Amino acid sequence: xxxxxxxxxxxxxxxxxxxxxxxxxxxxxxxxxxxxxxxxxxxxxxxxxxxxxxxxxxxxxxxxxxxxxxxxxxxxxxxxxxxxxxxxxxxxxxxxxxxxxxxxxxxxxxxxxxxxxxxxxxxxxxxxxxxxxxxxxxxxxxxxxxxxxxxxxxxxxxxxxxxxxxxxxxxxxxxxxxxxxxxxxxxxxxxxxxxxxxxxxxxxxxxxxxxxxxxxxxxxxxxxxxxxxxxxxxxxxxxxxxxx
Ligand code: NAD
Ligand code: 4PL
Numbered sequence: 522x523x524x525x526x527x528x529x530x531x532x533x534x535x536x537x538x539x540x541x542x543x544x545x546x547x548x549x550x551x552x553x554x555x556x557x558x559x560x561x562x563x564x565x566x567x568x569x570x571x572x573x574x575x576x577x578x579x580x581x582x583x584x585x586x587x588x589x590x591x592x593x594x595x596x597x598x599x600x601x602x603x604x605x606x607x608x609x610x611x612x613x614x615x616x617x618x619x620x621x622x623x624x625x626x627x628x629x630x631x632x633x634x635x636x637x638x639x640x641x642x643x644x645x646x647x648x649x650x651x652x653x654x655x656x657x658x659x660x661x662x663x664x665x666x667x668x669x670x671x672x673x674x675x676x677x678x679x680x681x682x683x684x685x686x687x688x689x690x691x692x693x694x695x696x697x698x699x700x701x702x703x704x705x706x707x708x709x710x711x712x713x714x715x716x717x718x719x720x721x722x723x724x725x726x727x728x729x730x731x732x733x734x735x736x737x738x739x740x741x742x743x744x745x746x747x748x749x750x751x752x753x754x755x756x757x758x759x760x761x762x763x764x765x
Contacts, residue, residue, distance in 0.1 A: 523745045525550035528597040530589070532580050533607030535562030538656065539704030541751040542604055545741045547573065551602065554593045556580070558607070579609045581634035599648060602744045603641045605634045606656040608674075612713040613750060615669045623670045629683070630674035638685060638696075639652035651694035652744040656736075657683050657755065659702045662763040667713075675700075679755055686753030695752040697743045702759025704731040726761025735760070 529546045533539040535557035543566060552572040556564040560577030567575035574596050578589040593600050608630045614624065615637045634655055645651030660668055663676045679698050686696040703714065703721040722728055739758045742748055757765040 522550035522743070524602075525748070527551045527744075528554075528593065528599050529535065529602035529604065529744065530554040530556055530593055530600055530637070530641065531604040531606055532578070532633070534538045534604075535559040535566055537708050538701060538736050539604070539606040540566050541737040542606060542740050543573070544570065545600070545734075545737035546604075546744065547571065549741060549745075551596055554589070554597075554600075556589050556607070566660060578627075580637055581628040583636050586636040586640050587632070587704065590637075590644070600641050600644050600650045601648070601650060602654075604615075604654045604656070604740060604744065605637055605678075607633060608656065608681040609671075610668075610708050610712065610714070611671055612667050613670070614667055620671050624676050626670040627677075628669065631677040634678055634681060637683075642689070642694075645689075645694045646692045647695045649675060651689070651692070651736045652748070653685070653689075653694065653696040654740050654743045655696070655698045656677075656740075657682070657698040657700040657765045659700045659757055659759045659765065661700060662757065662765045682755070683753045690752055692750075695743070695748065697748075697751060697753070698755045699736065699739050700755055700757045700759070700765070701736045702731055702757075703761040704733060704736060706733055721762060724762050725759070726764070729760070731758075731760055 531543045534543040547570045555563040555567040558572040567573040682698040
């Protein structure tokens with residue numbers, strides 16, 4: 522039970538990779554806040570886990586993020602782990618991205634990571650313990666097409682991860698990023714990305730589809746106590762697609 526007595530917030534955990542991370546941390550003993558803009562989906566995941574709390578939150582809203590962290594502290598008294606997983610995964614040709622769409626992706630995928638990190642920080646600093654894991658993507662390594670705004674947002678997430686790791690190391694807080702490759706989730710299956718699985722599989726060292734349960738163990742390592750010496754890193758989890 523590597524995460525016994527640990528309290529974790531996982532954003533975007535009503536489905537997909539976030540739900541798999543929440544289930545994994547819960548199975549290792551953590552109490553998990555299932556935080557998602559889809560409150561109904563969050564409630565369903567929370568109901569399936571022991572001692573989980575569902576919170577409806579738009580992670581791009583400063584007020585809602587602060588209320589989410591208050592709800593966690595109110596229920597559990599602390600926050601040990603933050604997993605920034607919530608994101609929009611778009612599919613838009615580069616010259617069809619208008620400025621409003623660019624801003625929408627940045628506000629959820631990048632601003633949201635800043636807002637949640639800033640909000641949990643005082644609690645982690647005062648406890649002299651914290652684990653922050655940001656979900657990036659291997660598109661930052663590969664420069665994948667039809668996602669330019671998303672690729673830029675994930676590059677921002679990797680940069681912010683490194684800077685925050687530098688700032689927070691002295692407080693016992695580690696900050697790392699995990700970069701999945703194309704992964705079968707409710708989101709990708711329902712989008713044009715579904716068409717890419719065969720091609721991406723042909724590029725991978727391991728020739729099968731990536732699943733959400735392939736990503737969760739990498740996150741669970743970085744959120745564990747024993748990963749104390751790993752900070753500012755980017756762990757690519759993509760079946761050897763990019764070999765980064
Ligand atoms: P998904 O679309 O299946 O699920 C995303 C979840 O985030 C949903 O429950 C959604 O309601 C929630 N969400 C969206 N916007 C939100 C907001 N503003 N506030 C709170 N919650 C919000 O996504 P997924 O495929 O599971 O991807 C999860 C993470 O993994 C994302 O960060 C994504 O960029 C990353 N990722 C996914 C893949 C992939 O191929 N699936 C590959 C690399 C990285
Ligand atoms: C390889 O993060 O990593 C498509 C869509 N293809 O969101 C991703 C790859 C997508 C990816 C991603």
